[in-house]
Amino acid sequence: MFAFCTDPATLDPLRWFSCYLTNGAHFLFYQSFLVVFALLAVTAPVSLAFGFAAASASRSHILPVAWLGKLYTAMVRGVPDIVFFLFFILVLDQGIEYLRHQIACPEWAEEIRQGANFLVCPEARTPSSNAPQWVHEVYGFSLAVFTYAIVFGAFCGNVLYGAMRAVPHAQLETGAAYGMSRAQVFWRILVPQMWIYALPGLGNIWLILIKATPLLFLLGIEDIVYWARELGGSRNSVYQYPHPDWRFWYFLALLVFYLCLTRVSEIGLARLTGHLSRGQATAAGDTLRKAAT
Amino acid sequence: MICAEALQDYGLRALGIGERLLPQTDISLCQQIVLIGSGMMWNVYFGILALGFGFFFAVALAVAKASPARLIRKPAEWFIFIFRGSPLFIQFFMVYEAFVMLPRVGIEFTFLGVEIAAETRWFARAWLGALIVLFLNTSAYTAEIFYGALRNVPKGDLDAADAYGLSGWKRFRRITFPTTMRLAWPAYTNEAIFLFHATALVFFSSFPAFQQRGDALYYANYFADRTFNPFVPYPIVAFYFVVLTLLIILIFGRINVRLNRHLPNGQRTRLRIRPQLMR
Numbered sequence: 001m002f003a004f005c006t007d008p009a010t011l012d013p014l015r016w017f018s019c020y021l022t023n024g025a026h027f028l029f030y031q032s033f034l035v036v037f038a039l040l041a042v043t044a045p046v047s048l049a050f051g052f053a054a055a056s057a058s059r060s061h062i063l064p065v066a067w068l069g070k071l072y073t074a075m076v077r078g079v080p081d082i083v084f085f086l087f088f089i090l091v092l093d094q095g096i097e098y099l100r101h102q103i104a105c106p107e108w109a110e111e112i113r114q115g116a117n118f119l120v121c122p123e124a125r126t127p128s129s130n131a132p133q134w135v136h137e138v139y140g141f142s143l144a145v146f147t148y149a150i151v152f153g154a155f156c157g158n159v160l161y162g163a164m165r166a167v168p169h170a171q172l173e174t175g176a177a178y179g180m181s182r183a184q185v186f187w188r189i190l191v192p193q194m195w196i197y198a199l200p201g202l203g204n205i206w207l208i209l210i211k212a213t214p215l216l217f218l219l220g221i222e223d224i225v226y227w228a229r230e231l232g233g234s235r236n237s238v239y240q241y242p243h244p245d246w247r248f249w250y251f252l253a254l255l256v257f258y259l260c261l262t263r264v265s266e267i268g269l270a271r272l273t274g275h276l277s278r279g280q281a282t283a284a285g286d287t288l289r290k291a292a293t
Numbered sequence: 294m295i296c297a298e299a300l301q302d303y304g305l306r307a308l309g310i311g312e313r314l315l316p317q318t319d320i321s322l323c324q325q326i327v328l329i330g331s332g333m334m335w336n337v338y339f340g341i342l343a344l345g346f347g348f349f350f351a352v353a354l355a356v357a358k359a360s361p362a363r364l365i366r367k368p369a370e371w372f373i374f375i376f377r378g379s380p381l382f383i384q385f386f387m388v389y390e391a392f393v394m395l396p397r398v399g400i401e402f403t404f405l406g407v408e409i410a411a412e413t414r415w416f417a418r419a420w421l422g423a424l425i426v427l428f429l430n431t432s433a434y435t436a437e438i439f440y441g442a443l444r445n446v447p448k449g450d451l452d453a454a455d456a457y458g459l460s461g462w463k464r465f466r467r468i469t470f471p472t473t474m475r476l477a478w479p480a481y482t483n484e485a486i487f488l489f490h491a492t493a494l495v496f497f498s499s500f501p502a503f504q505q506r507g508d509a510l511y512y513a514n515y516f517a518d519r520t521f522n523p524f525v526p527y528p529i530v531a532f533y534f535v536v537l538t539l540l541i542i543l544i545f546g547r548i549n550v551r552l553n554r555h556l557p558n559g560q561r562t563r564l565r566i567r568p569q570l571m572r
Contacts, residue, residue, distance in 0.1 A: 080490035251387035262378040
């Protein structure tokens with residue numbers, strides 16, 4: 001990075017660190033922080049959509065649909081989430097390969113499950129074995145995002161279902177009295193008002209989602225935990241920057257990173273709550289109204 | 294019968310008793326159920342001890358956080374923020390690395406007439422190191438729950454205590470503390486469930502499973518890797534955890550009833566079980 005970095009062994013500590021922290025491997029480490037943000041940015045809306053679908057389904061008058069919605073949201077209770085993470089990533093992987101196998105090679109005679117093996121025809125391999133490295137990485141990341149979305153979608157479904165029930169029933173009846181159809185009442189009265197009731201729960205889920213991001217490491221993604229372990233391990237004098245076992249300090253840095261992220265989110269959520277409380281029939285909304293007049 | 298054989302071989306495998314090699318090929322359903330169940334012993338061990346020790350520390354922390362003295366309040370606030378604001382997964386990694394860096398020393402002391410040779414190496418083992426992390430973590434979460442409840446103790450109760458001449462420690466022990474527990478209990482039940490779920494992370498963070506003595510998820514993951522079939526081992530773990538969760542709800546529900554026994558029916562705090570949150 002810097003011109004004086006050619007021979008690190010001769011440098012004083014300050015320059016040594018400025019060289020060490022800007023070498024190629026560290027840039028990969030810094031990039032992996034972007035993976036965390038990418039995961040948050042994609043997972044949050046997708047799981048919100050899953051949750052919304054689940055909550056709407058739970059309210060449905062068609063019984064099987066309501067059961068499906070309730071089953072989905074109830075599924076994640078009582079079982080550690082990490083079990084779902086490890087489970088879904090395999091199931092999704094095998095499911096996709098199985099489906100493509102059925103489509104691509106219907107005349108395949110052999111069993112797919114042979115003892116401890118899961119064998120599909122070569123055309124159904126996902127991603128195909130000669131695909132470039134980035135395809136493999138993107139595929140792995142997409143599977144991870146989908147897994148997160150399934151689990152956190154169920155959490156969101158739970159919260160949104162509660163929020164929909166918290167909207168004063170008189171409001172919905174008023175809508176019906178004005179001759180609105182069920183769909184109109186849902187979209188024009190229920191949905192705009194439910195967010196303020198959902199926000200504490202959704203905020204909580206957001207904080208939990210942040211704290212769940214290091215689990216990407218378990219799903220085989222090269223995320224910040226992976227790089228912290230890689231870079232922190234001790235290096236002998238064969239390497240350009242020899243150092244003892246520094247993994248503790250790397251994890252300390254990650255800890256501080258997550259603390260900052262949590263703090264910033266808390267402040268942001270507090271602002272959002274204030275914004276959404278305007279004009280609502282809640283205590284906070286009432287306080288705002290009084291302050292305005 | 295084959296199942297009895299599996300029980301004999303692997304029933305206590307998680308403690309290192311029984312067959313040394315884990316099943317390699319031709320893994321039967323019995324073996325999976327028995328071995329994963331054997332791993333559950335670790336989850337229960339971590340959960341009960343962390344929760345048991347954590348309770349007392351959490352009460353102290355909550356009182357400290359509610360203290361008007363800055364010098365007492367600030368450390369408690371920071372402790373709670375650090376352990377609640379960061380992922381448990383990272384905490385495991387960090388503490389493990391810190392324990393590995395400890396100098397290797399052994400101390401010998403007699404405890405109740407028994408010679409014990411304690412070594413700092415133990416800190417890097419899951420049974421002690423992970424327990425310490427879980428203890429600190431649950432203390433922080435529980436302290437926040439207790440702190441919230443402490444602030445919600447009805448003012449009338451405290452006024453009444455004053456009127457009766459109760460103050461200081463006596464007031465805390467007879468009035469404040471029981472009411473705090475009563476108010477905090479539903480949330481604390483969730484925290485307990487939560488903690489038992491968190492124990493599944495132990496062997497997936499850096500704590501190694503010494504001689505493949507792991508917890509339920511460790512063995513489930515082993516089977517899933519071996520058979521490449523996630524549809525058997527993971528539902529078994531899920532089943533064990535659901536049973537464990539129901540057991541916790543049952544026990545904590547009993548305690549909740551006892552804490553509320555002096556109140557008329559309408560005013561009792563109900564248990565609302567929402568154990569779906571991860572740390």
